Amino acid sequence: MVTLFEKSRGPGGRLASKRVDSIPGGGNAVDIGAQFFTLRNPRFRALIDRWAGRESYTEWPGRLRYQLARGDWEDFHQATRYVGVPRMTAISRGLSVHLTVHSRVRVGRLVRSEPGWRVMDAAGGEHGVFDAVVLAMPPAQSRELLVASGCTELAGMLAADVAAMDPCWALAVYFQRPLGLACDGFQSRLAALQWAGNDTSKPGREGPGEWWVLHGHPGWSRSHSDDTEDTVAEALLADFRTMSGVDRVPDRMFAHRWLYARSSVRDGPGHYWSADDRLAVIGDWLTGGRVEGAFNSAASLFDQWVADSVIVSGPGL
Numbered sequence: 066m067v068t069l070f071e072k073s074r075g076p077g078g079r080l081a082s083k084r085v086d087s088i089p090g091g092g093n094a095v096d097i098g099a100q101f102f103t104l105r106n107p108r109f110r111a112l113i114d115r116w117a118g119r120e121s122y123t124e125w126p127g128r129l130r131y132q133l134a135r136g137d138w139e140d141f142h143q144a145t146r147y148v149g150v151p152r153m154t155a156i157s158r159g160l161s162v163h164l165t166v167h168s169r170v171r172v173g174r175l176v177r178s179e180p181g182w183r184v185m186d187a188a189g190g191e192h193g194v195f196d197a198v199v200l201a202m203p204p205a206q207s208r209e210l211l212v213a214s215g216c217t218e219l220a221g222m223l224a225a226d227v228a229a230m231d232p233c234w235a236l237a238v239y240f241q242r243p244l245g246l247a248c249d250g251f252q253s254r255l256a257a258l259q260w261a262g263n264d265t266s267k268p269g270r271e272g273p274g275e276w277w278v279l280h281g282h283p284g285w286s287r288s289h290s291d292d293t294e295d296t297v298a299e300a301l302l303a304d305f306r307t308m309s310g311v312d313r314v315p316d317r318m319f320a321h322r323w324l325y326a327r328s329s330v331r332d333g334p335g336h337y338w339s340a341d342d343r344l345a346v347i348g349d350w351l352t353g354g355r356v357e358g359a360f361n362s363a364a365s366l367f368d369q370w371v372a373d374s375v376i377v378s379g380p381g382l
């Protein structure tokens with residue numbers, strides 16, 4: 066029996082969609098975190114199909130481009146890219162209905178309690194005793210919890226990963242009239258803007274206008290981390306205008322700052338597991354990042370548990 070503690074309103078994390086119901090006919094959610102994901106590992110596909118359902122995601126045949134150093138454009142490499150339907154969080158919501166979920170609980174400390182851990186929230190409230198705990202969060206948040214729980218050795222092993230986690234400013238902009246661009250997403254080489262994607266072009270998000278999601282470069286997002294949302298919007302929109310040739314003021318926009326967006330480490334150990342402590346750490350940053358990486362990290366822990374007879378049967382990973 067698995068219990069999930071999540072500090073925000075619901076599960077999803079960086080697989081994030083923000084509701085925008087207030088825009089009549091303008092779609093009801095915008096993906097402000099992960100833009101698409103891959104399904105290269107057949108075990109990942111099988112897990113989503115079985116537990117979230119085949120209807121929770123579909124292919125996004127978006128026309129995606131990137132800019133070369135000399136300024137001209139190339140198509141993204143051939144690959145099948147997927148999105149949650151009608152929003153990214155359809156997948157995490159689908160998966161989580163099979164678990165006991167305690168949302169709006171920020172775990173602040175774990176207290177040893179033979180043979181496992183007592184889970185305490187940040188306000189000191191108790192949430193029960195569990196025979197093993199898996200931390201599935203960005204490294205800074207895992208390290209903070211490990212330190213608060215007295216697991217200093219494991220916490221120390223995460224130091225390099227904490228430093229390697231890049232922030233990302235995201236800006237969602239809505240245009241009442243479609244922009245009519247020749248592509249659905251592009252990567253830019255300008256100083257601020259790294260990615261711009263037409264969210265409305267993804268299946269299930271159709272509407273009369275267009276929502277675009279703009280992401281800042283990691284380095285730029287870091288050096289502008291404390292800027293106001295207005296300043297960030299101005300810089301990202303200026304680059305968007307230069308890249309797209311669109312000189313229109315958005316009818317609506319909002320910004321979101323991801324403190325821990327993506328890891329610059331391209332490889333990793335997959336997971337950490339202390340059999341003595343019955344404590345594991347997983348996450349995309351332990352496998353080179355990305356949504357599929359988050360799954361691969363969990364799968365590597367699962368495989369070790371099966372090999373070590375920690376579990377004898379499981380959800381068929």
Ligand SMILES: Cc1cc2nc3c(=O)[nH]c(=O)nc-3n(C[C@H](O)[C@H](O)[C@H](O)COP(=O)(O)OP(=O)(O)OC[C@H]3O[C@@H](n4cnc5c(N)ncnc54)[C@H](O)[C@@H]3O)c2cc1C
Pocket residue numbers: 070071072073076077078079080097098099100101102103170171172173201202203206210233235280323325326327347348349350354355356357358359
């Ligand atoms: C802007 C952006 C763009 C991206 N683009 C892509 C992309 O196009 N393709 C792709 O594959 N990947 C992309 N990614 C990366 C992808 O989103 C992540 O790799 C993946 O979602 C990580 O999943 P995770 O479960 O490991 O961690 P997370 O999604 O970070 O989940 C961790 C969860 O733990 C919760 N939490 C943290 N601390 C506590 C606590 N103390 N108590 C309780 N809960 C806690 C958080 O609220 C969060 O919900 C992007 C990420 C960002 C931010």
